[in-house]
Amino acid sequence: MKTETRHEQFEAPSVLGNFLRRLHIDIPLFIVLLLTSILSFVILYSAGGQSMDVLMRQLSRVGLAFSLMIVLAHIDPYQFKRYSSVLFGLGIILLIAVLIMGQIGKGAQRWLELGFFRFQPSEMIKITTPMMVAWYLAEYPLPPRAKQLLIAVILIIIPTLLIAKQPDLGTALLVASSGAGVLFFAGLSWWIIAAIVTGLAALTPIIWHFMHDYQRDRVLTFLNPEADPLGRGYHIIQSKIAIGSGGVYGKGWLGSTQSELDFLPESSTDFIFAVFAEEFGLVGCLGLLALYLLIIVRCLYIASQAQDSYSRLLASSLSFTFFVYVFVNIGMVIGVLPVVGVPLPLISYGGTSIVTLLAGFGILMSIHTHKKFR
C-alpha cells in the first residue's frame, strides 16, 4: 500500500506533462489569445458603462468560443480536408436560405433562428471558403494554372456575392479576402496580382454603380466626414476626437470622457478601439498592435511548418484574414478606411465574431499539433 502511494506521488508531475503534451493545444498562441481576451474585458468594462452585466454576457461567449477552439484543435486536420467541400456547400445553401427568408421578411436578414440561438451562415462561410479553395488548389501542382485559378475565383465570388446581397459589405469583404489569401499563398503570380489591383481600380466606377445607397453614403462620408456631422460623419469625427485627445499616455482606465458621455456611438462594438486609444494613448495602442502582431507571427510560423499543401494554404489564409480583420477595423476607426461593419477582433463586444475567430485558431492548432512525421 505504502509503496504504491509513494509511487503515484512520484509519477504525478510526469503524468501532467504527458497530459499537456497529448493535448493538441499550441501553448504560445493560447497564451497570447488569453491575454488579449483578458484585455478585452478590461476595455469592455469601461466602454460598456461599467456594467457587470455586459461583462458576464461576454464572458459566457468567450468561454464558448474557447471551448470550440479546443474541440476543433483536437480534430485531425485530415478531417477538415475531407469535409471541406461538404461544409462549403452547406454554407452556401444556408446563405441562400437566409436570402430567401430575408426576401419574405422584406428586410435585411443575416441569421437563421435556431430556437435557442441565432446562427449566421456568413460567419461559417468565413472559414469554409478558404477551406474549400485550399482543398481544391492543393489537389494540383502549385502555383495554380489558369483553369484552376478561374474555378477558385468562382468559388470565392459565389459566397461573396451572396453575402454582399444581404447586404453585409464588411463580411463580404472578409470572405473575399480569405479566399484571395489562399490564392496569394498558393503562389499566384505577382504579375496577375498587379493586374488585379489595376483592374480593380478601373472597375471602381462599375462597383459604385452596383452599390446600395447607404454603402455609397459611407464611402462619401469617409471621404468628407465634415459634410454630414450629425448623420454619417458623426462616428468618424467623434472617434477621431476621442483617439486624438488620448495623446501619448492616454487618460487612464475608465478615464475616457467621449464614450462615457455617449458622444461616441457603438463604443463597445465596432468603435471600441477609439475608447481604448483614448484611455491608454499611443503607448497602449502600440501594445495592442504588438499583441496582434504576436498572434499573426505565431500563426504564420505555424503555416510555414505545416506539412501538406492543404494545411499550409488554410493556415496561412486564416492568419492573413485575421490581420485583414484588425487592419480594416482599426483603419476605419482612425479614419483611413471607410466605415464597414467589422468588429475589432477578440476585443469588441458581441458573440459571433469571436466564435468564428477562435474556431479558426482551433483549426490552426489542430494543423500544428497533428504532424504525421517529424
Next chain:
Amino acid sequence: MSRLYAIKDHSSERRLFINRIVAAFIVVSLLTTGLIIRLIYLQVAGHEHYSSLAKDNSIKIVPLVPTRGMILDKKGKVLAENMPSYSLEIIPEQVSNMDDTLLRLQKLLDISDEEVEQYQKLRKRQKRFVSSSLLVSMNDEQLAKFAVARPYFPGVDIHRQLVRHYPYSDLAAHVIGYVGRINETEMKDLPIAEYRGSSHIGKLGIESSYESQLHGKTGYAEIETNVQARLLNTLKEVNPESGANLYLTLDIDLQKTAYEALGSFNGAVVAIDIKTGGVLVFVSRPGFDPNPFVVGIANDAYQALQSSENQPLYNRALRGLYPPGSTMKPFIALGGLEFDVISAEQKLFCPGYYQLPGVSHRYRDWKKNGHGAVNLTRAITESCDVYFYRLASALGIDNMYSFLHKFGFGEKTGIDLVGEKSGLLPSREWKRERKNQAWYPGETLITGIGQGYLQVTPLQLAKATATLASNGKVITPFLVDKMVSAQGTSLDIEHSDYTIPLKQENVNSVVQGMVNVVHSDHGTAKGINKNINYQIAGKTGTAQVLGIKQNAKYDENSIDFKYRDHALFVSFAPVDDPQIAVAVVVENGGHGGSVAAPIAGEVIKQFLQEKYEN
C-alpha cells in the same frame, strides 16, 4: 483526369510557400506601420487640436428638430396641428434617492402607479445621464403644483415641447392618421441624421404617407458647454426647415355631414370631385380618437379599440371589402352595350327567375313575380336581376373581367394613402390559380349582379362611378392638393390621362337608367329627388351577408342584425355636368334605396349648394 497524374514538386512548392509567407509578413509590417503613423499623427501631432475639441466634452453637436407641417382641409381648416405641451422629465444621475423622489412626486401630482411603472421600464433602458419623461403631458394643476415645489426635486424638471393634436378627433382619423413614438423597427429604416432628436413619426393615413414632407429637415448646432453642461457659446448653427403644410382636397364640413348621416350604422362614404379626382369625403364609421396615440395610448384603451365588435381601427373606406351587389349593374350594362351583345332597346323577359339550360337551379330575381319584359334602362332602374343574369351569360366572364378591370375593379385606385386593398375581380385564371377549379357558368351569372367572388372597396366604387360620370376618363383619387413650405408651393400629382374608349350613346343609355333610379316612380331610390333643382344619377345595391337557401325567404326582421344585408349606393350629380361622385356602404343597413341613398343625397346637396353660392 489530369489531376491524378499531376506531379507535385514538393520542395519547390515549399520554397514558393515560404517566399509567400515572407511576403505576407512584409505586407503586414508595412500596413501596421501605416496604422502606427496615422496614430502618431492623431495622438501626438493632432493631440492638442483634438484635446481642445474634447475639452471636458465642450463641443457638442445638438440636433435642432424641425416643426412638423400642419394638415389642413380644402378650405384651410386645421386638421392636424402642433400644441405646446409640458412633460415632467427626470435625469436619474442627478437624483439622490429615486424611490423617495418618485413617491413624493406621485403624492404631489397624483400620478398613477401604472405611469410610474412605465417610467421605471423606460429608465432601465437608458443611460443614467439621459433625461426621460415621467409624465408626457402635464395639466395646469400639475404644472402649478410642481412649479412651487421644484427646489425640493433636484434632477426633475419641466420640458416644453410641441405635441401633435387632432381637433376633429374621430371624424377623419382614418384619413389623417396619427403620429406615434418611433419604435425600434422603424428606427432601423430611418435616416439617422434626419431623425436625431425626433421622437415621433407618422404611423397611419396622410401622416404616414407624407412623412418625409411633413417632417421637414433637421438642423444642428455646434455648442460649447462647461462641465455642468451649461451652454456657454454657440459656434455654428444650421437652422432646421419646418415640414410642409399639406392642404387636402377633403372638405371637413362635408365629411362631418356624411359621418353624421351614417347615424348609428357602421359603414363608409367616399365622395370624389369628378373634375379633379380630389377626394372630398372619406368616412369610415366608427372612427376613433387619434389623440391618445400621440402620447402613447394606455394598454387597456388600445385593447378595447382592438377588440370592439365595431372595429373602429378598421379603415372601411380604404380596406373594407364588400360584395358590390346591384351597384355593379350599370357597369355590366355598359359592358353589354360596348361588346355589342345587346342593344339598349332590346327587351328581355323576366319571369322572376332564370335557369341555365339543363340545370334545375333557379337563379331568383329579388321581385318574386318578375319584372316582365324590360329593356336596359328599365332593367337598371328597377334593378332587374334576371335581365342581368341573361346579359352576364351572353357577355361571358372573360369580357366582363376585361371591361370591369378598366374601371379599376380588382386593383388599387392609387390614392395617396398606405394600406389600400385591391379587392377582387374574379376571372377564369384567378380561379384556376387560387382554387384550382374551372370557372362555372353559374358563377358568371352571380358576378353579373355583383355577388359571388366579386369584392370591392368603397373607394373603388367611388372611383368607378366618377370614371363613368366623366365618360370613361379614368379618375385617380388623391387627397393632398398642395404642399406649402418655405420653398413655396408645390404640387406633384400625376393625373391619369387614360380614357376608356366608350360610345357616347351607350353611356347615355346607362346614365338614363341611373337617372330613373332617382327620378322615376319605379326607381329604387326615388326618395331622394325631393327639393332639388338638378338631376342625380344613382344605383342602389344590396349585398348579402348571409346565403339564403333555395326556397327560404329573407326576412329582415327575423334575423340577427349582424347578418342583415349591407346597403350600398353609388351616384353622381348633376347629370348634365357631373361634379361629384359618391359611394356609400352601410353595413347591415338593409336596403340601398332607403338607407344608403339619402346619405349620398345629403352630401351631394351640401356640396352643390356651396358650389353654386360661390
